[in-house]
Amino acid sequence: MSTYPANYWYTKEHEWVRVEGEIGTVGITFHAQKELGDIVYVEMVKVGSRAEMGKRIGEVQSVKAVSDIFSPVSGEVLEVNAVLAEAPEILNQDPHGAGWLARIRMSTPEELGLLMTAADYEAYLAEET
Amino acid sequence: MSAAAALKRTPLYSAHRAMGARLVEFSGWEMPVFYSGILGEHDAVRTAVGLFDVSHMGEIEIRGREAFQLTDYVTTNAVARLKIGQAQYSGLLYPHGGFVDDILVHKITDDHYFLCVNASNQEKDYEHIRWVNRFDAEVEYASARYAQLAIQGPRAQATLQKLTLVDLGAIRYYHFMEGEVNGVRCRIARTGYTGEDGFEVYAPPDEAPRLWNEILEAGREFSIRPCGLGARNTLRLEAKMALYGHEIHASITPFEADLGWIVKMEKGDFLGRQALAAQLERGVRRKLIGFEMRGRGIARDGYEVYLDGAPAGWVTSGGPSPTLKKNIGLCYLPVERAQLGSTIQVLIREQFVEAVTVPTPFYKRAK
Numbered sequence: 001m002s003t004y005p006a007n008y009w010y011t012k013e014h015e016w017v018r019v020e021g022e023i024g025t026v027g028i029t030f031h032a033q034k035e036l037g038d039i040v041y042v043e044m045v046k047v048g049s050r051a052e053m054g055k056r057i058g059e060v061q062s063v064k065a066v067s068d069i070f071s072p073v074s075g076e077v078l079e080v081n082a083v084l085a086e087a088p089e090i091l092n093q094d095p096h097g098a099g100w101l102a103r104i105r106m107s108t109p110e111e112l113g114l115l116m117t118a119a120d121y122e123a124y125l126a127e128e129t
Numbered sequence: 130m131s132a133a134a135a136l137k138r139t140p141l142y143s144a145h146r147a148m149g150a151r152l153v154e155f156s157g158w159e160m161p162v163f164y165s166g167i168l169g170e171h172d173a174v175r176t177a178v179g180l181f182d183v184s185h186m187g188e189i190e191i192r193g194r195e196a197f198q199l200t201d202y203v204t205t206n207a208v209a210r211l212k213i214g215q216a217q218y219s220g221l222l223y224p225h226g227g228f229v230d231d232i233l234v235h236k237i238t239d240d241h242y243f244l245c246v247n248a249s250n251q252e253k254d255y256e257h258i259r260w261v262n263r264f265d266a267e268v269e270y271a272s273a274r275y276a277q278l279a280i281q282g283p284r285a286q287a288t289l290q291k292l293t294l295v296d297l298g299a300i301r302y303y304h305f306m307e308g309e310v311n312g313v314r315c316r317i318a319r320t321g322y323t324g325e326d327g328f329e330v331y332a333p334p335d336e337a338p339r340l341w342n343e344i345l346e347a348g349r350e351f352s353i354r355p356c357g358l359g360a361r362n363t364l365r366l367e368a369k370m371a372l373y374g375h376e377i378h379a380s381i382t383p384f385e386a387d388l389g390w391i392v393k394m395e396k397g398d399f400l401g402r403q404a405l406a407a408q409l410e411r412g413v414r415r416k417l418i419g420f421e422m423r424g425r426g427i428a429r430d431g432y433e434v435y436l437d438g439a440p441a442g443w444v445t446s447g448g449p450s451p452t453l454k455k456n457i458g459l460c461y462l463p464v465e466r467a468q469l470g471s472t473i474q475v476l477i478r479e480q481f482v483e484a485v486t487v488p489t490p491f492y493k494r495a496k
Contacts, residue, residue, distance in 0.1 A: 037151065037359065038168045040449045041427055059478075061427050063167040063449055064359050066478075092166075 003030050003122075005096055009072065009112050010121035016096065017072040017104075019112065024073045027100040028060065028091065031125055036062040039091045044069070044080040044102055051077050051104050053111050058101060060091065072115060075106040139184035140276050140337040148355060156249030158185040161357035170360035171451040174323050178282035178348050179356035183322075183329070184337060187251025188271040189244040195264035200242045203261045203400055204234060205383060207393040211236040216303045216318055219391050220383050221246075221254060222401030226408060227379040228386075230254050231371055233320060235305055243316070245277070245329075247373045261400055276337035280344060281327030281356075281364075283494075288348035289328055293317070297328070311343050322361060324368025324492055366446050366457065367492035369419060375430055375445045376417055376459060384413045385461070415442065416467040419489035420475075422456035424482035428475045434460045435474040435481065441466065444475060452492050458484070 008016045014032035017024045033039060044058035051057050051071040058069040058080075080102045084090060091099040116124060136159040145152060150161035161182065163170060173179045191200050201208040206219035213236050221229040230250040235243040246254045255270045262268055280289050286297050295308035295317060305318035316331040332340055345353055362372070371377050376386055382405060383392045392405060422428060428447035433440050447458030462473070469488055474481040 035151070037163050038166045040168075043425070061449075063171075063363060063451070064162060066427070066429060 004118040006118045008096070008118060009115035010118065010124075011070065011072045011115060012124065013070050015070060015072045017112070017115070019106070019109075022106055022109070023078070024075065024104045024106045025100050026057075026069075026072055026102045026104060028069065028095055029121070030095050032067075033092050033095045033099070036060065036065070036067060038063050039088045042081075042084040042088050042091065042101070045077060047077055047080060049077045051075055051102075053108070053114075060088070069101060071102075071104065073104055073106050073111050074108045075104040077102055078105050079103040137185070139182055140334040141182045141184060141341055144338050144341055145182065150355070150357060153358075155185070155358055158248060160185060161355075162359045163357040164355045167357070167359035167363060168451050170354050170356040171363050173352065173354035174282045174325055174356060174360065174364055175452055176283065177351045178280065178284040178288050178327075178353045179323075179360065180341070180344050180348065180353055181279040181281065181356050181358075181361055182276075182337075182341065183279050183361075184276040184334070185248035186272075186277050187246040187248060187254065188275045188331070189246060189251070189255055189258065190269040190271045191242045191244070191258070191266055192269070193240055193264070193266035196240045196242055196266045199258070199262055199264040199266040199268075200234060200244075201396065201399065202264070203258050204232070205392045205399060205401065206234070207396040208234060208236070208242070209396065213238060214304055214306060216305055216320055218303075220377075220388065220401075221257060222383075222399075222405075223379060224401060224404060226382040226401045226404030228373065228377040228381055228383070229257050229379070230373060231377055231388075231391075233318075235316075235318065245331075250373060274333070275331045276334040276340075278330045278332065278337065278340060278344065279321055279323075279327060280330065280348075281321045281323040282325050284348065284351040284353075285325070285327040288344065288351060288353060289317075289330075291347040292343055300328075302326075310340060313340060315340075322368075322370055323364040324370070324490065325364070325494055362446075363448060363451055366448060366459070367450050367452055367490065369459065369490040372446060382408055382413075384408060385415050385417065387417045413464055415461045416464045417445065417459055418462055418467045418469075418486050419491060420458050420460060420473060420484040420486050422458075422475070422482060422484045423472075424484070426475070426477040426480070426482040427456045428458040428460075428477060428482075428484065433476040434462065435476060436462070436466055436471075438474075441473075447475075450491055457487075457491050459489070462486075
């Protein structure tokens with residue numbers, strides 16, 4: 001089962017980024033949402049904010065706990081997924097698709113080289129658990 | 130990895146793993162936080178039936194000629210009011226009036242009391258009771274002899290009745306009976322920590338895995354769900370039941386925690402009574418009160434509460450209420466400000482978010 005799309009990049013904090021041109025779409029992984037359980041609240045930084053790789057760009061809360069979201073890339077936040085404010089459960093249902101969190105215009109695309117491929121990420125998960 | 134190996138496990142650990150439970154560390158135990166999801170499990174208990182493994186809870190038995198005297202002296206509630214087969218919510222206090230633990234006292238016979246205590250406090254409670262014991266009574270640390278399963282929800286009785294000849298309808302709230310559940314000798318108490326009707330079954334650990342499966346099978350027609358500690362917490366918060374380490378701890382007295390009803394000052398001397406009398410004399414200064422978030426945000430345990438821009442208290446428990454679909458919480462406030470309908474500010478990650486104090490419990494089941 002190829003849970004993790006091969007064309008995405010992954011972080012150790014369980015975020016992903018999908019790149020189209022200079023735009024990176026960011027979200028949390030299937031593993032992250034499974035660990036968190038039912039997600040009930042999502043709050044992202046404002047559109048226009050500056051995202052820095054590894055710095056906080058928002059939070060998701062499950063019934064149980066709050067987790068920070070760290071940006072996998074640096075750049076300008078162009079859009080946040082407004083649907084999640086009303087329907088946070090989409091993050092559980094489709095974490096790699098409709099549950100995306102933000103779109104970022106990447107200022108430093110070479111940062112992607114610091115992230116993990118799907119194969120690396122799966123190996124990382126196997127090691128971590 | 131090595132840290133996980135040191136965690137204690139209940140007899141149902143393998144069953145939880147096999148069912149795909151998400152396991153977490155809870156006060157030294159490796160316990161399921163949820164199986165499929167907290168919201169669904171919460172809902173199952175409110176509308177049908179849920180099954181919890183609460184074998185991590187501790188058990189202490191007090192026996193002997195002066196078992197009553199010891200039990201009555203070490204707890205805040207009036208043990209004399211208990212009849213055989215009855216259970217009572219009570220407090221264990223330090224001499225200064227703060228909580229050692231909150232517990233359930235069951236009267237088995239005139240010279241035998243059975244205490245159910247919090248997992249995280251069990252060794253401490255046992256040492257405390259032994260330290261207090263100047264009576265002709267024996268204190269046994271009995272946790273290893275009991276597994277505990279909680280069957281909770283409006284269909285709890287219908288589920289459990291399929292497995293026992295004991296007439297469960299005859300067990301009133303906060304009463305218990307000894308009897309067989311599918312051939313296993315158990316203590317069946319009509320108690321719980323969810324705000325719903327239900328039972329807590331104390332069983333021999335060896336038999337727990339079989340019992341667990343049989344209860345799930347018996348409840349299948351009611352769509353029973355195995356439930357983890359996550360749902361246990363959202364359920365108890367809605368019902369405003371205290372959690373040790375949150376609403377109550379060594380620096381909180383029962384009067385502050387809105388638990389004056391478990392203190393019977395008139396019953397005679399008991400440990401902590403003097404300190405409580407002194408507190409009543411000078412006046413209780415802070416009080417636990419419930420609130421609902423008005424602004425966007427979820428208050429969590431430990432967040433600061435402000436009144437008119439000044440720090441005034443703290444959140445003891447907070448989170449989403451799956452039943453009410455609101456974000457709720459409990460907090461301590463100065464007693465003169467702990468009035469219903471007051472606006473408070475919760476400091477959520479460096480931002481003030483408005484909340485309003487509301488009556489509790491947040492949820493009360495229709496009888």
